Amino acid sequence: GDSLATGLKDASAYPNLIHGLLGRGYSEPDITKILGGNLMRVWRAAEALAESHGNPPHCSAIAAASPRA
Numbered sequence: 001g002d003s004l005a006t007g008l009k010d011a012s013a014y015p016n017l018i019h020g021l022l023g024r025g026y027s028e029p030d031i032t033k034i035l036g037g038n039l040m041r042v043w044r045a046a047e048a049l050a051e052s053h054g055n056p057p058h059c060s061a062i063a064a065a066s067p068r069a
Contacts, residue, residue, distance in 0.1 A: 014035070018031055018035075021034065
């Protein structure tokens with residue numbers, strides 16, 4: 001299924017989304033979280049945990065799992 005909200009055909013519509021959120025009283029830090037700040041924080045924490053357990057990410061595994069054009 002689609003992973004974008006109704007009215008967001010692609011990332012070019014993000015300025016409209018941001019404008020709408022600001023108009024509804026969302027703060028800039030909250031908007032940053034909505035647009036991926038939380039995802040990046042969790043991703044960094046997961047990588048740090050993996051490395052602390054001696055299991056760093058392996059680029060070869062990532063490359064093998066990536067779809068090819």
